[in-house]
Amino acid sequence: MAAKVKLFGKFQRMLNKTELKTSADTIENLLEDLIEENEDLEGKLIDDEGNLNQEITILLNGREIESHQGLKTKIKDEDSVMILPLYVGG
Numbered sequence: 818m819a820a821k822v823k824l825f826g827k828f829q830r831m832l833n834k835t836e837l838k839t840s841a842d843t844i845e846n847l848l849e850d851l852i853e854e855n856e857d858l859e860g861k862l863i864d865d866e867g868n869l870n871q872e873i874t875i876l877l878n879g880r881e882i883e884s885h886q887g888l889k890t891k892i893k894d895e896d897s898v899m900i901l902p903l904y905v906g907g
Contacts, residue, residue: 845888
């Protein structure tokens with residue numbers, strides 16, 4: 818089995834899909850796999866210092882990964898990951 822990843826906004830457009838499956842064992846490895854798939858994601862997911870880009874939110878089973886272990890958060894089969902761009906406006 819594999820975890821399900823749902824993409825939103827610009828990430829859907831950049832990868833040309835709304836959903837995918839992953840066998841990555843951590844959020845960090847998942848993001849590295851996505852960057853490998855589309856190098857235009859370089860810098861948009863992980864910043865130059867190796868931290869999660871502040872312009873995105875990642876949820877694991879409905880909770881922000883910061884409430885887990887950040888990029889080191891483990892992903893298990895049947896987990897649900899959502900990658901959302903930051904939206905601002907008013």
